[in-house]
Amino acid sequence: MAMISSKVGRRALFHSQRNVGGFSFPVRLSSKRLFRTIIISLAFIALFPPIFFHFRLRRFHQIQLRKCGWLNNPPLVCAHGGDSTKAFPNTMDAYEFALRSQVDCIEIDVSRSLDGVLFALHDRDLQRISGNNTSKVGYLIETQIKELGIDYQSALKSDAGIVPTVEDALKLISGSVRQVILDAKVGPPSYEKGLAKDILSVVERTQCKNCLVWAKSDSLARDVIKQASDVMVGYIVMIDPSTGFRTNLLRMKGADVVGVYHPLIDEKLVRILHGRNKKVYAWTVDDVNSMQKMLFERVDAVVTSNPTLLQRRMQDIRTECLEEGFSFSQ
Numbered sequence: 290m291a292m293i294s295s296k297v298g299r300r301a302l303f304h305s306q307r308n309v310g311g312f313s314f315p316v317r318l319s320s321k322r323l324f325r326t327i328i329i330s331l332a333f334i335a336l337f338p339p340i341f342f343h344f345r346l347r348r349f350h351q352i353q354l355r356k357c358g359w360l361n362n363p364p365l366v367c368a369h370g371g372d373s374t375k376a377f378p379n380t381m382d383a384y385e386f387a388l389r390s391q392v393d394c395i396e397i398d399v400s401r402s403l404d405g406v407l408f409a410l411h412d413r414d415l416q417r418i419s420g421n422n423t424s425k426v427g428y429l430i431e432t433q434i435k436e437l438g439i440d441y442q443s444a445l446k447s448d449a450g451i452v453p454t455v456e457d458a459l460k461l462i463s464g465s466v467r468q469v470i471l472d473a474k475v476g477p478p479s480y481e482k483g484l485a486k487d488i489l490s491v492v493e494r495t496q497c498k499n500c501l502v503w504a505k506s507d508s509l510a511r512d513v514i515k516q517a518s519d520v521m522v523g524y525i526v527m528i529d530p531s532t533g534f535r536t537n538l539l540r541m542k543g544a545d546v547v548g549v550y551h552p553l554i555d556e557k558l559v560r561i562l563h564g565r566n567k568k569v570y571a572w573t574v575d576d577v578n579s580m581q582k583m584l585f586e587r588v589d590a591v592v593t594s595n596p597t598l599l600q601r602r603m604q605d606i607r608t609e610c611l612e613e614g615f616s617f618s619q
């Protein structure tokens with residue numbers, strides 16, 4: 290813009306000088322041209338800065354909108370297994386810490402024991418508790434799991450009621466958060482068999498109206514959709530370990546939520562899922578740079594093991610945005 294205007298101005302000035310010096314045209318005509326050149330130059334000088342600053346301002350607003358736009362509709366802060374930076378994951382202590390930090394949402398790992406009890410427990414945590422890196426919830430019965438929990442608890446010298454059932458966990462948290470995610474773990478020996486029914490019966494018993502059920506198993510998610518049309522269901526998008534490719538983005542009509550492995554999330558993915566009226570929940574986001582990226586991409590929820598870190602980052606960005614004069618609902 291600057292180059293064009295100065296070039297045109299210079300050329301016009303050059304022409305009029307030659308005309309003035311050549312005496313070959315009537316003076317009235319060349320002074321008219323000179324006058325016109327001056328007017329055009331003045332117009333450029335007058336118009337250029339406002340246009341330049343208009344674009345600069347627009348660019349500034351675009352950058353600000355990307356940084357601050359999420360403030361109009363902040364994502365849910367979801368504590369993965371409670372606040373597992375302060376207590377053993379999926380214990381009542383971990384949930385209490387998360388509630389005290391006023392998280393919006395808690396994700397509970399749901400595993401079924403051999404005798405059909407749903408525990409808030411991940412195989413990984415069972416292996417930590419038992420010291421046996423191959424043990425699985427599905428092979429143990431309720432009393433064995435509880436005993437392991439009690440042994441571990443006394444070894445840690447903690448009062449935490451280790452290994453709550455899903456029912457106990459829901460009774461504690463569901464009334465105090467906006468959303469509970471039940472992350473259903475499917476494993477041997479009984480896999481999906483009867484699992485949707487077992488989960489739905491706990492949801493009903495605890496009258497959990499804000500429960501969302503998701504699972505890496507599509508067949509389990511479909512079972513839940515089939516058996517309860519009023520319960521929110523999600524499916525998972527991740528890198529399929531057997532193929533190395535991303536699983537299909539759109540593959541379950543009845544699901545309201547898509548839980549996406551966070552490195553896969555970009556503007557396009559969010560646009561496609563939002564275009565189909567599906568909410569995007571990012572998991573499991575534990576470092577501050579990824580947290581910030583998820584805010585900028587405008588996901589609907591961020592699942593994290595460190596909810597207070599995410600809350601602090603959100604508060605800091607909010608303060609910066611307000612200081613920079615960001616106004617809501619742009």
Ligand SMILES: *[C@@H]1O[C@H](CO)[C@@H](O)[C@H](O)[C@H]1NC(C)=O
Binds near residue numbers: 422423
């Ligand atoms: C499990 O633990 C045993 C003994 O400590 C070790 O040899 C084995 O490699 C471990 N397996 C896995 C899958 O971590």
Ligand SMILES: *[C@@H]1O[C@H](CO)[C@@H](O)[C@H](O)[C@H]1NC(C)=O
Binds near residue numbers: 421422423424425428
């Ligand atoms: C570890 O767990 C596996 C599977 O549950 C079991 O077969 C094995 O006996 C256990 N090992 C020990 C040392 O308890």
